[in-house]
Amino acid sequence: MNALLVDDSRLARTELRHLLQAFPEVTIVGEARHAAEARTRIAELRPELLFLDIHMPGETGFELLESLEAAPHVIFTTAYDEYALRAFEVNALDYLLKPISEARLAASLEKARAQRLAPALATAALPDEPAPAPLTMQDQVFVKDGERCWFVRLSDIKLFEINGSYTQIYFEQHRPLIPRTLQHLEARLDPKVFFRANRQQIINLKWIDSIEPWFSNTLKIKLREGPEVEVSRKQSVLFRELLSL
Structure with missing residues (x-):
């Protein structure tokens, strides 16, 4: 270039x-x-x-x-x-x-x-579309919800959560909705930082405040300045494997 x-x-x-x-x-x-x-x-x-x-x-x-x-x-x-x-x-x-x-x-x-x-x-006659470029923690993303717009760094986003047919983003005091699926977001986010806790939520591991055992060998995670997230049984096993020594 x-x-x-x-x-x-x-x-x-x-x-x-x-x-x-x-x-x-x-x-x-x-x-x-x-x-x-x-x-x-x-x-x-x-x-x-x-x-x-x-x-x-x-x-x-x-x-x-x-x-x-x-x-x-x-x-x-x-x-x-x-x-x-x-x-x-x-x-x-x-x-x-x-x-x-x-x-x-x-x-x-x-x-x-x-x-x-x-x-x-x-x-080109390709069977699949190329995957979009992955995002880093220092990337800033444009978020629009109705008439409001933000330009937010990914490191400041603590949680992505399904809300109806939209995904809700948690950062600072804001909770905008975007027309994206968690599957789409998961493919773009760094898996070393963003973790799929369950079918409904992706959490930023850097925002974890505390972790406690929960029912049926699952985990409950409390995010700093944010909600508690229950990790599914399958993802609890994966979480332990990924973050254990």
Whole structure:
């Protein structure tokens, strides 16, 4: 993938260039210090991927995108978290907060690879659709329930719970509903962190406050600042196997 780095900070561009050395599939074709320069570079170099800062002299990163007839795939790189929702409204691949970690950068590039492969996969006669990229604990996910929206880090979600034909998400004081099944979520979540306690619930192991034996050799788990969850008999056996020395 050919990439263009757009940031008014030379230090930020240097740090990102250094991080990208760990990913040989990415070729940095150029840099730009502001939107006007980026517009010229995009026309000249035709990058497939844009690492784009938001606050820059003159125009913002959003204004740059609005001015382009056809924009590359975009990964925002910024020190501000308040623009995350707007970033996903313009179909950004990801939103990286500075300082950027190699793990978060790797997850973003996985999304870029998936987008790059999507047209070929759509036309290929494959028996099954490719599985979506797995999420890490540091990933942030967009959640919408009615007119309310959140951009929440997975590590802050303590529980996923079936509620009718929806799944309810527990984080902070919020309990939004999303039109996803637990099976879909389970396939995307890290199994070392998120555990399917029963048919109705997936818990974040990092939020466990206490565990106690329950009826018929099952377990009852209390989550910090949250509800108690009864683990099914089958999953209680698995839980002990997974977390025992």
